[in-house]
Amino acid sequence: MASAAIRPSLGAFGRISSAAAATTAPRSLVSTTQTASLSTTTSLLKRHKYPGARDNKDYSKHRGESAIRRTGTRWRLSMSDEPLPKPVPREQLPPIETDPDHGLWEFFANRKTVANAPEEDAKYGRSWSVEELRHKSWDDLHRLWWVCVKERNRIATANWERNKSKLGFGEAEALARDREVRATMRAIKHALTERFYTWEDAVKLAENDPEVNLTGDGPAFTPRDYLEEGEATAAEGEQQQQVAEAAEAAEETAVKAQPAPPVTPDPAMIPASQPQAEAPRL
């Protein structure tokens, strides 16, 4: 375009002349903003060419810019006229649905109020006694332990929420409930510790028992054939067998009580994100 290529100084001249006589190009075609520097000399012209001469750089960044002459900026500004998107207020966003099977619901005693009312919180039975837990297997005890852990998490969450949201009273009931849960956990550890001591004693007994083989090769228990020796030794043999049986039983329970050897979890065996069945609550 001829008008775009025209030098700014000439453009200004055109503006002035167009006011006098409309013979030149129409106003819209003449660029009103300056696109080049005002200098009419060649930019490569350099007076001092000897070595060590000062450079010919233009140190005045705004040379030639004038608001009166409407020259505009020397450099093209990187701006666009595109309208910017407006942020949507939080209230107008679509509501986010929570999965009813989300695992985090297990932290709540009540899905509406988070914390249970004190009357509800006070409805609990008693803790498990050690005597009851002695008859339970390791799997049962482990499961019960995790029920207790989750219940304590639930109580802690409710305590925090009751306190921060100022729901009201109920801390005393929650603390009493927590105490009962901790009594169960203590009983579990008591039962397991007893089991471990029994196992230790059984190992000591078995070391001196010829009927028990602790090496791990072959059968662990080979009963002596006491019936052939006669009635006299029958009673003694029976006693020995009882001891051996007790040792074996203790060993079996202790093996259950011992933590399983650390096994690298097979990633393929880790369950997908399906929710587990909710553990029974206390």
Place this chain on the structure above:
Amino acid sequence: MATPTAAVAEAVTQQLPRRFGNKQIFLPNHVIAFIRPKPKQPPNLATFVVPLEFNKLDLRDYLYHAYNVEVTSVRSFINQPAPRQKNGNIGKWYRPRSQKMMIAELVKPFVWPDPPEEKDREPFDYKIFKKMEHERTKSMERHMDPANIPLRTQTPTDEVRAALKKQAKEFLDSGEWSNGRKGDDKWTEVETDVPVSEGKVMNKE
């Protein structure tokens, strides 16, 4: 930012099996509280109060194995409380135990229910709770600045006292009052019945 190769790499890493630690803990004794998010916190962030010895990987493993909650990343920080004095303001200075919090980025968002309205907090005895809270703050303010004793003119008048004052004023304005009963006959006017000549000294009034 999200070049095709980067997107592919991310998709591949998503499909990779999750890595967890090898150390198995059978009877953990930790207590973890799930905490209401701040008002503008997005729903894919869940805040927990965890024991101080917990680390990010612990929380990730814990949430996955105990609660089946998948987490993409965990942030953690410790709230250090200000130093306090034992026994009010006379005891030794100490710093209460710090508290660790962790924010987990959830795969599935979780929106907390709104806290119940004040009228719905009746099972928690909220009315009495609120009154006690109010009294406690008032007494605390009094203790904090014992020199600030409000003047009689600055304290609002009690309703009972105002009613009493009004009644008394009405009595005074009416000039006389009676209880509407006729007295017994033996109660007579002292001045008229007892002659002074008998020399008895009467206690007037």
